[in-house]
Amino acid sequence: MSTSTYIYIFGESETRIWGLTGRERLQRMLKAKKQITLTEDVEKIPISAAVLFLNANFLFDARVLSALLAIDKKIALYSNENCPAAIRTDGNQASRLLRNLNNNKSQNYKFVLLTTPRIGLKDLKIDVQQNLKKKDPPYLLPISEANRRLLEKELFSGSYKGVTDLVTKWLWPVPAFWATHYCVRRGWQPNHVTYLSVVFAVLAGVAFWFGLFGIGLLMGWLMTFLDTVDGKLARVTVTSSRLGDVLDHGLDIIHPPLWYLAWGVGLAGTSIPLASLDMLMWLMLLGYIGGRLCEGAFQLWLAPFDMFIWHKLDSFNRLITARRNPNLILLSYGWLTDQPDFGLLLVVLWHLISTAILIWRLIIGWRTKQKEGSLKSWLQDIDPARDRKIWAVKIFTRPPINLRKPYPLLSR
Structure with missing residues (x-):
């Protein structure tokens, strides 16, 4: 048989x-x-x-x-x-x-x-989407030329993580939608976009190193935007490769601390060099690596899901926790106010605060598991359609698509 x-x-x-x-x-x-x-x-x-x-x-x-x-x-x-x-x-x-x-x-x-x-x-038995940190209603939709645009918007919106940082969630969706469309029309593959984002990541680091903070920030923001586009392009066209996956995730992990280090080196060549730069960089690395270890430890030892979808508090924390995009906001603020040194200090401080919060959540998770036997994501108890009045549900989930009503571009 x-x-x-x-x-x-x-x-x-x-x-x-x-x-x-x-x-x-x-x-x-x-x-x-x-x-x-x-x-x-x-x-x-x-x-x-x-x-x-x-x-x-x-x-x-x-x-x-x-x-x-x-x-x-x-x-x-x-x-x-x-x-x-x-x-x-x-x-x-x-x-x-x-x-x-x-x-x-x-x-x-x-x-x-x-x-x-x-x-x-x-x-059908359909649960939380662990890889995208969300729980959206499953869909099964008729294809026709009349609803083609609506279906494209549904697929694009569905390709987004439900729980992510505030820039990815609210700033990038509309421009990323049109950029993804452009890539499809041109026949570009997700790896092509990933390669370009690697180039911008390197250019940003080089610019920071030489104290060209404005140019570096422009390159950095372009890189983060392309980092959104390549993932969306891969999902809506069902295109993936082992190389692309390694490049995308590897780049996400490696480049942020190198950018902050380059920013510090760049400050040394200006009129406002930071004292004790070595100590600050070690503190930044401590916060960066510590935060990543907390996330890994939570999923390895405490629960089969991501740390940021445990409680609603954790999901809101993910919007602003010390990842690349929120830190770029701090660096941009420092540059715009002519205080690049203060921007880097904010990044170091935010790393330490965020990691302290994650350590606290890790301890709470360990105690909860010892007491209750297992942890459960808050997404498992909600219905995206029924519970729309709950603030967290509105922010981190999308309602079911209705082909008979106007469909907002990127409701999530």
């Missing part, structure tokens, strides 16, 4: 969402799945094999695909349309099912109701 799930994609929509048809998007999304076999000939599917029919006329949430692959019984998944978006069956019924699909040009697939239990999104 085969352990692989056979996937057959049907549907003829040629509408491109972020440059991809529904069929192309499904094929890319399925590449990362294990124990599946894409097929174009249902006659070759073993009789005992599990089979999943996917309708390319729908835009699938990746979590919906994962849930469908985990189901071990026959079902037909519907959205609000009259046709099924997915049908789970077996090899024995696959050929008959395909003939029925082909003979129903009107998309009135009533035979499914007679032979297969009908379910909706609410029947």
